[in-house]
Amino acid sequence: MKQSNPETSNIWMNTKRLETLVDGIFAIAMTLLVLSLTVPQIPYPATNADILYSLTNMVTQFFTYALSFILLAIFWRKNHSQFYFIKKTNQTLLWINIIWLMFVALVPFSSNLIGHYGYLQVPMIFFNLNMFIIGVLYGFNWYYADKKNFIDENLDRKTINYNKKLNLAFPALALIAIALTFIYPSGSTLVYLAIFFIKRGV
């Protein structure tokens, strides 16, 4: 007889299921970014000059599309990497990830906001804050999984701790980006390019 209790009631929720939701939400959020690129509305008949002018004005939006797509791809990849080693889960870990996904799914909005008002500080703070929260929750996920011994026991302590430190890099970049908005709002997101120069962890 299976008895429902705090221990057994969780058996149905392995990390596999969570990964399905993660994969789905990432694929959709990444593709929804394209909806922030709105086709210019020009009365008929438009001219080539009109379209060229409109598309040129959308350069910030194209850059934002590419940046957000790549940042989301990085987190999708990092999540897979983390869950390769996280072998168990519980209610708290599940909810850390759901709240994390809530901010991941918010990116098409933040991205759209800076695509339109990237010359202002407030929208840039909003976008960078969104990235900061994503980064912090991601790091907290690893920290919590370690604390609860959910991580594969074959992974050595040095690597686990190294990754804890590494997970501070992205939130730190987001904070630098926020600081930069006080000087140069529209260029603040360029700091995320630094992520390509950071040595990979797990």
Place this chain on the structure above:
Amino acid sequence: MKQSNPETSNIWMNTKRLETLVDGIFAIAMTLLVLSLTVPQIPYPATNADILYSLTNMVTQFFTYALSFILLAIFWRKNHSQFYFIKKTNQTLLWINIIWLMFVALVPFSSNLIGHYGYLQVPMIFFNLNMFIIGVLYGFNWYYADKKNFIDENLDRKTINYNKKLNLAFPALALIAIALTFIYPSGSTLVYLAIFFIKRGV
């Protein structure tokens, strides 16, 4: 020779397939919620004050986004939990779930409605009614699965019955929320927070 008859004609539809549709629709509905957050349209050049004012006015919408995301996540989790124990399916169970998904996929609309008109009673009743129907169909799914002996025979009767009662909690909360709209429309959805204090079932 396989003969198509009411018994065998159903062999292709195990619960696994249904879960794929459920996972897809939940991931998409949860991510589509972001589309209800529309970037403010301010004529060029906008100021930081304009954006800050617009974003502040969107506070209800952000709250609604978070609430709907979390409520959908709860039902996604509960569905997985239910189908961990439901081992068989038939046409009726399939259709209970499809109608359920129809109301799940409606949430981005209800959510958008109260994000814009949360200060009024009618939209709040609409949203809470949507939640009520989702909750009722969810409970009915478990009730029907039990009646047809589709539930894992290793799960004890006490747990099955306990879950039947537990499944009344969410519809009850939705009814309380509907009652509250007569007094305080915009705060009515706060009752759903009570869900975090209810002892979990299966």
Place this chain on the structure above:
Amino acid sequence: MKQSNPETSNIWMNTKRLETLVDGIFAIAMTLLVLSLTVPQIPYPATNADILYSLTNMVTQFFTYALSFILLAIFWRKNHSQFYFIKKTNQTLLWINIIWLMFVALVPFSSNLIGHYGYLQVPMIFFNLNMFIIGVLYGFNWYYADKKNFIDENLDRKTINYNKKLNLAFPALALIAIALTFIYPSGSTLVYLAIFFIKRGV
């Protein structure tokens, strides 16, 4: 040494892969239907009467949402049923299904069209024609799979042939609906309810 030739070059494309695309497109198309339900735009402050009036005016749209969701669910289910017995695939079968999916993914548009102009004949013909094509391609898929001996050899000839006839039912209903648009456009889609009274096949 694997040699790429017309026979072996197809080995990578089993029916499993196709089903993944089918599942994805159905889940998305079904959820996108909700985007055709647009939140009424009422200048601030709106009244309960305004919202109630707007929602009442959307009754056709809600009906269309439910109808389209259910019709798509039926075809999703039927597709799984068909591919439970279709064991092989080739280029042609793949393209029949892709063209089929193209008309499935068109449903949110057709549905939106009759949600707005359901009192007119032209949009109703458009919607019913969309359903007709979906039904015809679905039937053709089974017919072609049989012709090429792709159907599970354990399925008896009688059942295969019975399904061939059964597959004519939905296109027939769509034709009746088209005929009805000449008399009573907005009610023409009610004929699809007949599908619940047709004896199921495979």
Place this chain on the structure above:
Amino acid sequence: MKQSNPETSNIWMNTKRLETLVDGIFAIAMTLLVLSLTVPQIPYPATNADILYSLTNMVTQFFTYALSFILLAIFWRKNHSQFYFIKKTNQTLLWINIIWLMFVALVPFSSNLIGHYGYLQVPMIFFNLNMFIIGVLYGFNWYYADKKNFIDENLDRKTINYNKKLNLAFPALALIAIALTFIYPSGSTLVYLAIFFIKRGV
């Protein structure tokens, strides 16, 4: 003890995971194409003539929808075909594919653009350039996988090289389409129909 180093740190990322993201983004991008078909806005009461006129004006948009859907389906199929033989992956291969997906997810925008301004050269160049980049990155993926010996060793050299050449066909078609925009913009995309006459590779 698992030690995280450049060799082992990649073990979690097999090609299977990448394929999940690919499947998701393709299904979504293909279905989002329908959002570029906007229901005509006609003041109430509309007439059948109004709708017919609007739908007739949308002929280019319907053609673009069908063309983009089919081109994306072709690349989805080709990607599966490629990854049937690509057995290993690394960071670079992963990023080639992510950048590729970024341009795949852009297609609903390009498609929408030529659906509205297909009578002009600039939008047509934009669309064809999008296709060119998709084709080039797709070819580069195979080239790189071969260079790194990631391709199934049972696949003979002749087939690998034949596919390298074949992968030039689509970018070449896109270049021809770009050249054609100087003469006949709206017809330039017809060249892609030639793809159905090219002998298939892997």
